[in-house]
Amino acid sequence: MNGRKDKLIKDYLHDPYFVKEKYSEPSVCERCGVVFNDGIFSWVKPIPKEFPKMICPACRRIEDNYEGGVVLLTGKFLNNHKEEIINTVKNVEAYKIERRPLERIISIVENENGIEIKTTYEHLARRIGEAINNAFKGELKITYPEGEKYVRVKWFRDE
Template sequence: MNNRKDRLIKEYIHDPYFTKEKYHDPSVCERCGVVFHEGIFQWMEPPPSDAQKMVCPACRRIEDRYEGGVVILEGDFMQSHKDEILNLIKNVEEEEMAYRPLERIIEIKDEGNKITITTTYEHLARRIGESVHKAYKGKLNFQYPEGTKYIRVHWER
């Protein structure tokens, strides 16, 4: 049995937007309408009448512009197919939000030869990169800076 005391212990990655306190069940975000119910965030129409008002972690991240992921798309192909690619990205966001309501696009910055997309969390950024790559091929690269809950996605064609 190996009983070493010098092994590395992974430290918990702190996310200031996920509070340790429990939200009242049910609670509804006064900005976007997402409902916290039975321990998860979900879309409910109409929200429960007894829901307390709060601001969800995604809306707080968007207000603070505190991104969980960034996607950079560039290249000649991207420029000539920009509208198609942007439509694909919007569809991916809608699909992802149906299952993960806190996964949202913070901003899409069109810089002519490059599009930069910031997202609230890393799942959506990764999914956007994978979807664009699956549809249009090209070069795709993911970077996860060590010790952070963040992704940098770069696609080029």
């Protein structure tokens, strides 16, 4: 053993959309109706009117257009199967949002290069890319820029 005690310690990845102080418990997002209680966000029906109001991190990210992940879909295959692929994207979001209310799609934008999907957090972007690749095959590349709580997902299929 060399006896060295110094080690590389990773800094905490700061997310400006989670406030340092806790939300009042219980409280409800005035935009989407998600309830914060017992330290977690969940959907409650009917939405209690007497709960204190706040704006959840997902709604704030959507308002600021501040994504936690981006998915880029490209290739000739996309043009011929656009509706099926968009349905897959929306199904993944519906599945995830039920279990993790803060995981949402911010935008889906089509342009001459393909489709760009922005998500509130990196987990949904990764899951969308994986679901499209599992369903339609192709080339999938997932990159997490060092030091960031962010993901870039690129999917391509030409045939």
